[in-house]
Amino acid sequence: MKKIITLCLLLWAAAGHAQTNAQLDPKILTTKAVMDQFMSLRFGMFIHWGPVSLRGTEIGWSRHVQVPVADYDTLYRAFNPAKFNADEWVKTASEAGMKYLTITAKHHDGFCLWPSAYTNYNIMATPFKKDVVGLLAKACKKYHIKFCIYYSVLDWHHPDYPIDNPNDTVNGIRKNAHMEKYVAYMKNQLKELIKNYDPYMLWFDGPWEKPWTPEMALDMYAYLKTQKKDIIINNRLGKAFSGTGADGTPHFLGDYDTPEQRIGDLNMHTPWETCMTICEQWAWKPNDKMKSLTTCIHTLAKVAGGNGNLLFNVGPRPDGLMEPEQVARLKEMGSWLRQYGTAIYNTHGGPWYPNQHFAATRSGNKIYVHVLEAPGQTLSLPALPDVKITKAYIMKGAAVAIQQSAQNITLTLPATLPDTNDTVIVLETDKPSISIAPIKI
Structure with missing residues (x-):
């Protein structure tokens, strides 16, 4: 109907x-x-x-x-x-x-x-x-x-x-x-x-x-x-x-x-x-x-x-x-x-489009990466044009190793995710995160 x-x-x-x-x-x-x-x-x-x-x-x-x-x-x-x-x-x-x-x-x-x-x-x-x-x-x-x-x-x-x-x-x-x-x-x-x-x-x-x-x-x-x-x-x-x-x-x-x-x-x-x-x-x-x-x-x-x-x-x-x-x-x-x-609250969506592995929200100079389904020991994201990530860490937790290139951002995930439903990784940026145009994957 x-x-x-x-x-x-x-x-x-x-x-x-x-x-x-x-x-x-x-x-x-x-x-x-x-x-x-x-x-x-x-x-x-x-x-x-x-x-x-x-x-x-x-x-x-x-x-x-x-x-x-x-x-x-x-x-x-x-x-x-x-x-x-x-x-x-x-x-x-x-x-x-x-x-x-x-x-x-x-x-x-x-x-x-x-x-x-x-x-x-x-x-x-x-x-x-x-x-x-x-x-x-x-x-x-x-x-x-x-x-x-x-x-x-x-x-x-x-x-x-x-x-x-x-x-x-x-x-x-x-x-x-x-x-x-x-x-x-x-x-x-x-x-x-x-x-x-x-x-x-x-x-x-x-x-x-x-x-x-x-x-x-x-x-x-x-x-x-x-x-x-x-x-x-x-x-x-x-x-x-x-x-x-x-x-x-x-x-x-x-x-x-x-x-x-x-x-x-x-x-x-x-x-x-x-x-x-x-x-x-x-x-x-x-x-x-x-x-x-x-x-x-x-x-x-x-x-x-x-x-x-x-x-x-x-x-x-x-x-x-x-x-x-x-x-x-x-x-x-x-x-x-x-x-x-x-x-979640008081955030904007993006900059990356959500997929089966992750979603992202953002506020101020932070991007929150919601790891939904770990694709392996690393999570690869498209690079952010003209924006540098200055710090990466699990929300209320330890630092996360990060590698940045002109094409990709690679996050090294913990062997065991702190939250199996949705582990949130915080990325701090050198510019307001809302300035980044949406990025399709």
Whole structure:
């Protein structure tokens, strides 16, 4: 399904229908200073959660598929996550070293995790009757985590949204829907979310269906900026997302790119954020396969090495608890970050493009080489034009032997790497490391 969606997006963009920020008044765009702060955070928690956790199937997408619509749309009546504790969720994010948190306030299924005044299909109609969004926003303030909100453009449940079932082009269409009314509903809800919870960022999704037009997307971005000037908005209001060209030029509407379930390429011009699951499914799934600690840390290092952020997803259980194994894995990542976080936070990617053996980040007159998979007793890197390395050592450890030539830099690695997941070697340079243009290997 996702491959079909991607193909449709590419065809739409090729036909000249994609929107870009160039079509907006530049005065309303999010400032570089705000985006630089966002990109310095590097690591955030994504949470996909709702009544669908009662079935253990994918949020939104399993409606009409694994779960009949009559069942899916009434799951909220039994949704009572009595063990939900916003403080525990946010504390887990904090202990993982995450700096922001994004909650699916409304996914494609239309269910709202806050007491919206504009629909009864919300958390107050459940036996739980607690404002999940509000409780998370409050907990984020307590733990100094930036609070962000996911909101789906499409809504397969709402009577004024024309599509009920995206898999059925005949019977899955609502003939009496009014898209204009639905857009007004969106604006009302988004105003409500901004006013009541003051999110740092809005993470949109689901712009690919035909009822949502390029004009609506442009209008919505401009409208949101009247509600909060410096709110950060991802690139999924417009039809083309993950649309950064090889020249680094963004071909989308929004403040940053969002490659999904893959690591973005090194890009020093366009901000980007990889969204990825800690397991395989976005929403909770019984016995879902979880990524190893090595994979998790390699992913974070390669994302930072590409100059991006990592939005790492967990799907809590229907009782409101996060899986203990996932919590333990996140805390392991936090332990690594407490040791090596200087090489992740407040850095830039590069100068070398990441590969299977290493990634690199940089700050000031330092380059941090993340050794992910030792290729042998030495690690060979392309030389840095007009820049000399004055010192090399393992972060918080011993010196590293280094040889420099016009073509290569050769680092002699310890017989046993201090950290088998990611050993960080610090290279001190005689010039600011950010001055080095990206180097492909």
